[in-house]
Amino acid sequence: MRPQTEAELAAIITEASGPLCITGGGTRGLAVAGATVSAQGLSGIRLYEPGALTMVAGAGTPLAEIEAELAKQGQRLAFEPMDHRGLLGTGGEPTIGGVVAANISGPRRIQVGACRDFLLGVRFVDGNGQIIKNGGRVMKNVTGYDLVKLMSGSFGTLGVLTELSFKVMPKPQTQADLLIEGLTEETAVAAMSAALGSPFDVSGAAHIALGQDGAPVTMIRVEGFEASVAYRADRLRDLLAKFGAFQIETDPQRTAARWIAVRDVEVFHGRQGDVWRISCKPSDGPQLADRLGADGILYDWGGGLICSLVPDGTDVRARLGAFGGHASVIRASAETKARLGVFQPEPAGVAALSSGLKAKFDPRGILNPGLMG
Amino acid sequence: MEMPAPNSEILSRKHELLTRLRAVLPDDAVIGDEAETRVYECDALTAYKCPPLAAILPSSTQEVSDALKICHDMGVPVVPRGAGTSLAGGALPTADSVILGIARMNDVLEVDYDNRFIRVQAGRTNLSVSDAVAEEDFFYAPDPSSQLACAIGGNIAMNSGGAHCLKYGVTTNNLMGVTMVTMDGSIVEIGGAHLDAGGLDLLGLVCGSEGQLGVVTEATLRILRKPEGARPVLVAYDSNEVAGQCVSDIIQAGVLPVAIEFMDRPCIRATEAFAKAGYPDCEALLIIEVEGSESEIADQLALIRQIAERHNPIEFREAMDADQAARIWLGRKSAFGAMGQINDYMCLDGTIPVSQLPYVLRRIGEMSKEYGLGVGNVFHAGDGNMHPLILYDANKPGDLEKCEAFGADILKLCVEVGGCLTGEHGVGIEKRDLMVNQFDPVDLECQMAVKDVFDPAWLLNPAKVFPLASSHGRRMAAE
Numbered sequence: 001m002r003p004q005t006e007a008e009l010a011a012i013i014t015e016a017s018g019p020l021c022i023t024g025g026g027t028r029g030l031a032v033a034g035a036t037v038s039a040q041g042l043s044g045i046r047l048y049e050p051g052a053l054t055m056v057a058g059a060g061t062p063l064a065e066i067e068a069e070l071a072k073q074g075q076r077l078a079f080e081p082m083d084h085r086g087l088l089g090t091g092g093e094p095t096i097g098g099v100v101a102a103n104i105s106g107p108r109r110i111q112v113g114a115c116r117d118f119l120l121g122v123r124f125v126d127g128n129g130q131i132i133k134n135g136g137r138v139m140k141n142v143t144g145y146d147l148v149k150l151m152s153g154s155f156g157t158l159g160v161l162t163e164l165s166f167k168v169m170p171k172p173q174t175q176a177d178l179l180i181e182g183l184t185e186e187t188a189v190a191a192m193s194a195a196l197g198s199p200f201d202v203s204g205a206a207h208i209a210l211g212q213d214g215a216p217v218t219m220i221r222v223e224g225f226e227a228s229v230a231y232r233a234d235r236l237r238d239l240l241a242k243f244g245a246f247q248i249e250t251d252p253q254r255t256a257a258r259w260i261a262v263r264d265v266e267v268f269h270g271r272q273g274d275v276w277r278i279s280c281k282p283s284d285g286p287q288l289a290d291r292l293g294a295d296g297i298l299y300d301w302g303g304g305l306i307c308s309l310v311p312d313g314t315d316v317r318a319r320l321g322a323f324g325g326h327a328s329v330i331r332a333s334a335e336t337k338a339r340l341g342v343f344q345p346e347p348a349g350v351a352a353l354s355s356g357l358k359a360k361f362d363p364r365g366i367l368n369p370g371l372m373g
Numbered sequence: 374m375e376m377p378a379p380n381s382e383i384l385s386r387k388h389e390l391l392t393r394l395r396a397v398l399p400d401d402a403v404i405g406d407e408a409e410t411r412v413y414e415c416d417a418l419t420a421y422k423c424p425p426l427a428a429i430l431p432s433s434t435q436e437v438s439d440a441l442k443i444c445h446d447m448g449v450p451v452v453p454r455g456a457g458t459s460l461a462g463g464a465l466p467t468a469d470s471v472i473l474g475i476a477r478m479n480d481v482l483e484v485d486y487d488n489r490f491i492r493v494q495a496g497r498t499n500l501s502v503s504d505a506v507a508e509e510d511f512f513y514a515p516d517p518s519s520q521l522a523c524a525i526g527g528n529i530a531m532n533s534g535g536a537h538c539l540k541y542g543v544t545t546n547n548l549m550g551v552t553m554v555t556m557d558g559s560i561v562e563i564g565g566a567h568l569d570a571g572g573l574d575l576l577g578l579v580c581g582s583e584g585q586l587g588v589v590t591e592a593t594l595r596i597l598r599k600p601e602g603a604r605p606v607l608v609a610y611d612s613n614e615v616a617g618q619c620v621s622d623i624i625q626a627g628v629l630p631v632a633i634e635f636m637d638r639p640c641i642r643a644t645e646a647f648a649k650a651g652y653p654d655c656e657a658l659l660i661i662e663v664e665g666s667e668s669e670i671a672d673q674l675a676l677i678r679q680i681a682e683r684h685n686p687i688e689f690r691e692a693m694d695a696d697q698a699a700r701i702w703l704g705r706k707s708a709f710g711a712m713g714q715i716n717d718y719m720c721l722d723g724t725i726p727v728s729q730l731p732y733v734l735r736r737i738g739e740m741s742k743e744y745g746l747g748v749g750n751v752f753h754a755g756d757g758n759m760h761p762l763i764l765y766d767a768n769k770p771g772d773l774e775k776c777e778a779f780g781a782d783i784l785k786l787c788v789e790v791g792g793c794l795t796g797e798h799g800v801g802i803e804k805r806d807l808m809v810n811q812f813d814p815v816d817l818e819c820q821m822a823v824k825d826v827f828d829p830a831w832l833l834n835p836a837k838v839f840p841l842a843s844s845h846g847r848r849m850a851a852e
Contacts, residue, residue: 049726051621051622051624051625051727051728052621052726052727052728053624054726073625074627113542114568114569116574116577117542131815132815133812134819134820136791136792136793137791138724138756138791138792138793139724139757139796140534140538140543140756140757140758140797141793141795141796142532142543142796142797142800143793143811144808144812144816144817144820144838145820145824145838146545146577146580147823149574149577149580150573150574150577150578153569153574154574158573169629170627170628170629190487193488196489197487197489197511199510199600199601225627225673225676228665228666228668228669231666279567279568279571281565282487282488301568304568324565324567325571326567326571326572327571343572344571344572346571346572349559349561350563350572350575353575354572354573354575356827357573357826360822360825361819372573373572
């Protein structure tokens, strides 16, 4: 089913008698059993005010359309959402609704915040078929409860997003990478922490530790006006000298491509095995990665995000044991996902609150049932 | 402002309540004496006062849990209170409620520079969080103007902002985790030193829920390294339209100032009379602050100057040294005090799309004439967060009511042009009954359903946020 209006969507949900599989572009491999309801018909940019850094768009609007429109004004989505197609081997067009529903953020999350931090307002249809709005289109808004954050990352289990308003950011004039090969994982994380704890406004800190040809590589990014980027890159190189001799690269194509590769975890494209994503305290990263026995390890977010490639069916959570953070499946067989669950099980108190919310928003349990436990 | 009638059955059980609370809290942490509970009768919205039945001052998460279990068991409403600086009446008691003050919980629990976070007890003041990491040149970014006094727990409850959130975001963008006690005494940990939620974003939901979902006792906060330097400029224009256009052009040019503050003529005049900061006498004044190294600051200011001069400013004043920088900020920082010298005032914080600024200022000016009450505007222009200060005389019968009606009209206007009722102060009791202007019943019902999950008996801060008529059924069911 592919409703063209919010009202049609509301009618579909009201009349539904069984599970519904809610999808946007279907690029992220999250389909559940049930009648498919696609949000792609709810498409189009409804408002764009570059001087106010705000855009409002239908949830089904292709991300590419949004990015093209923003680029015309020298702006962009600052949270750098990952494109899952290469990693998962899926087709289709990512939509803004899908990005928000999965709270997808890329390398710049460490500097500017996650997708949810840029979301200003939502409209959605809940499990009862009611059309609900929350938030708005202004930067600061504490009017009532923040369901905007709640809806972001709820993977369609609380409601089907129909319209989103979000904050956009100016595209910087230029960027530079600081690069070094051959650091151990501990040293790389220490170097990234030093960079992120500096006043030099680092917008990316990643380390490809294992799984690529050649030596491990550590990369640190700064963005902004040209003179400022040059200044900060130099200062960072001095600051990081105790970890090794970093090279500065400013070629626009190569620097851009490098961070797309990190964002989309290109190092695991086309390779056999399951892919897991672990969010942790950065300094815990190397020790956690060590427990995995992985075939590939990529650190992003200064070490606070580990993408790991492990043999098919590996129970990554069992290998990690107890830790501060969470591990989720990005790529695995349906059997593995069903056996282990896509998301980290929550402590009893939190789980009770989460299931209580689901029961209120979707009392019949028909929206993406089972996806979030 | 109407508040629900106190439950006489609870009032009659005061002795039993105090006895039970004293069994789990130190003697000096349970206050029942009427002279002493009066301290908690209001917050910074001083127009409304009501002493609580009792006040408690727990020192730990466990004590909060023990006390809440007793209140839950006895069906007694609880009003959490940070430092009592709410401008929206967020901590206003009812006569049958227990004030739960978190002021004694003010320890730093953990500082981790490598991982860039600090964990504190929620009663710690905002500024003292930054102070705790100042030795390593770090800071906690959200900076509400009450930061000297206000508590982190209150900041989380109201999702507080500040002048510098244009670059650094508000509380919710800088909050990584909380330890929270729900009304039944359950202790839950949400988030931590890692980023983003593993399941539903309960952290985002709790932040800004005005103490209605749980009592936050500990918080993990993101800390940042201080920039190398910062410098403000002052730009004066002879029209609000032009100043508004200048703000929009600066933002669009890709410069990201940490703050863009806007003051209108009535506010500039009041401020000048009071603080003598040496501001030009003009229609609209902008204070724009940028950060970075000396050369980065110079480059950004050059670009800002270029944009500002396209709009023919009356004056463009750069701070040449720390003293001049302080003078530029002096007037802005004295604005509230200056307006207070003229008269009593009510401060609103409706937020509007930046593009609507000139229209809204014009309408506020017209309404000011209609109501016969003066109003000065000082606000965070970069994000459209207005702060109209309406002057009234508290001793003049009817003036407060007139002022409230004027305020309500301004907030309705904010909603009309695509904005919202409150950008950083919260709804509290002040804007509770205006919520119907921004939300349909079904929207409010959905929010109230969230409270049903966390606090099914509606005992935590029950008469706030939602119009009394909307929450009536739920509050009555609880009794």
